Amino acid sequence: MMNCIELKPLEAEELNRFVRDNQEAFNFGALEEFGLRDNHFEEDEQIISRATIEMSVRDGETYRIMQSGKPVGGLVIKVDGDEGELELLFVSPHAHSRGIGYAAWCEVERLHPEVRVWETVTPYFEQRNIHFYVNRCGFHIVEFYNSHHPDPNDPDMAQDKDEQFPAGMFRFEKVVR
Structure with a gap:
């Protein structure tokens, strides 16, 4: 059964809540995996920094995932011709396992039928995301x-092998036929 969700463009006055909700969702996955012993935080005990989120928002199309008029997640995409990048996708931990993320992804593909190849990345420990x-x-x-094969778009990974995600990030592609 497909969830009834709506992608609502993010309005400027909603940015702070979007950032907090995104950080809550990302922290949930890290804390689930590492508990309080985690050392993967970017800043102020956040797995993803405000600066990282704001940069994605500034450079991409940003949406709140809405269900019954309430925000339950968010996403940021970039589209350039027939190529698309999923920068961020999160669902509130309180709404996990209800098909919301999948419904949102289907809506992204519907909004951008011109995209033939989508790309995204996720940390090695995010089994929920990988699935x-x-x-x-x-x-x-x-x-x-x-550390043996750094992301060419992330110069920090090559320089700081012990920082952030030393065991790596998976890069994914989806070819749309």
Whole structure:
């Protein structure tokens, strides 16, 4: 059964809540995996920094995932011709396992039928995300960034092998036929 969700463009006055909700969702996954011993935080005990989120919002199309008029998540995408990038996708931990993320992803594909290849990344420890992208949305793992194979778009990964996600990030692609 498809969830009835709506993608609502983010309004400027909603940015602070969007950031807090995104950080809550990302922290949930890290704390679930590492507990309080986690050392993967970017700033102020956040797995993803405000600056990282704001940069994605500034450079992309940003939406709140709405269900019954209430925000239950959010996403940021970038589209350039027939290529798309999923920068951020999060669902409130209180709304997990209800099909909301999948319904939102289907809506993204409906909004951008011109995109033939979508790309995204997720940390190695986010098993929920890996399952979601591969088994639900049809992405394929195409690369594993780590200290031996750094992300060419992330110069920090090559320089600081012990920082942030030392064991790596998966890169996914989805080819739309």
